[in-house]
Amino acid sequence: MQVNDHIGEAAELYAAGQLDAAEIAAIEAHAAGCEACLRRLGEVEETVLALERVNKPLAPPAATNVLPFARRQISPWWLVPAMAAALFVGFLWPRAQSSHDAATLALVNGHFSHAQFAGAGPKAKVLYARDRSWYYVIVAEAGRYDVYGVAGDNRVSLGSTNAAGSTSELFVKMRERFDHLELRGGSGAMETATIR
Amino acid sequence: MVTAFASRTARSVSVRDASLEDGFARRQADAYEAAYRSCGPRMYSTALRLLHDPEAARECVHDVFLHLWRRHNAYATQRGSLEAFLVTCARNAALTQLRTFTRGRAAIGKFPAPVAYEMEEDPVERERVARAVGNLTSDQADVVQRAYYGGMTLAEVAADLTIPIGTVKGRLSTALRALRASLIPENADAG
Numbered sequence: 001m002q003v004n005d006h007i008g009e010a011a012e013l014y015a016a017g018q019l020d021a022a023e024i025a026a027i028e029a030h031a032a033g034c035e036a037c038l039r040r041l042g043e044v045e046e047t048v049l050a051l052e053r054v055n056k057p058l059a060p061p062a063a064t065n066v067l068p069f070a071r072r073q074i075s076p077w078w079l080v081p082a083m084a085a086a087l088f089v090g091f092l093w094p095r096a097q098s099s100h101d102a103a104t105l106a107l108v109n110g111h112f113s114h115a116q117f118a119g120a121g122p123k124a125k126v127l128y129a130r131d132r133s134w135y136y137v138i139v140a141e142a143g144r145y146d147v148y149g150v151a152g153d154n155r156v157s158l159g160s161t162n163a164a165g166s167t168s169e170l171f172v173k174m175r176e177r178f179d180h181l182e183l184r185g186g187s188g189a190m191e192t193a194t195i196r
Numbered sequence: 197m198v199t200a201f202a203s204r205t206a207r208s209v210s211v212r213d214a215s216l217e218d219g220f221a222r223r224q225a226d227a228y229e230a231a232y233r234s235c236g237p238r239m240y241s242t243a244l245r246l247l248h249d250p251e252a253a254r255e256c257v258h259d260v261f262l263h264l265w266r267r268h269n270a271y272a273t274q275r276g277s278l279e280a281f282l283v284t285c286a287r288n289a290a291l292t293q294l295r296t297f298t299r300g301r302a303a304i305g306k307f308p309a310p311v312a313y314e315m316e317e318d319p320v321e322r323e324r325v326a327r328a329v330g331n332l333t334s335d336q337a338d339v340v341q342r343a344y345y346g347g348m349t350l351a352e353v354a355a356d357l358t359i360p361i362g363t364v365k366g367r368l369s370t371a372l373r374a375l376r377a378s379l380i381p382e383n384a385d386a387g
Binding site (some may be wrong): 032 | 237238240241242244245269272274275276277279280281283284287288291292318321322325343344347349350365366368369372373375376379380
């Protein structure tokens, strides 16, 4: 779209869901500097809303009512490592506009899930990306622990944790879908965390 | 600020909430959360009508908020109603998902016009919309049913009706303007 072009019937096509992402980006870019076209988009959106009012609003399924911007209760012991993980992920997340955005998104918007390790060893938790692109293991004791990812019959070494103050941590950027993670310490005691 | 939007709940769209819209335009997290609460159900029902999959519809709404959050200046109050903007975003995102993934492919083109929704529906609004669609010419209604309600692409509509894509575009644009005139009273956007 040329700078001096107005969006014309593209407004209705946008409202009817007939534009692809690049075309929508083009009309949005134009409308950002053209108040007449911005208002025109608002008008066609009102038409969509009027058509969609036929359906009564429905609450999303209760089991999945995770608000994108809800504040969450986070266990105190892993709060600091979690913040660090979010910031770290922020630096690795190319789509985010800044590490601050990514960190905010990761922590506040539920970008990651987490699971507690269960077993005879120390208290430990794994944070992992919802798309399984990274895993971050945090053990509530300083020390060295070996971490394995298990998927079916395959068992992969992810490396060992490194002490970081009073905790021990391992960050792995690896796009693998594991059923569970195993954590082994020097004594051989094993813990597992189920990845859901 | 945290509680400023917290008690707001879903309500009629025609009543615009200036402080919520302003907060959303300023990318305030509290406003996003409040918008999710007040507009999320409508966005969800819109996505669900297209996707027929509660989990996919929920994710669609979630993704719209995340996408907008990442984009600075995604919404400006001069544009118009925030809910209209969000519902359109949700609908477009659902259509993209429907066209992208095979699991939704079978549903395209099979969803009928507003007289036969499977979901819970508002009979008053249904009657209003059905009347507005009924006032379109048959050529326009054919295109609206396929392109808007059926989620078909312009090319699919053109092939189905054996008319040029340009004609489909023209009929669709004219039809949506006519629907706007029927459904939205003059000066309804003023405030």
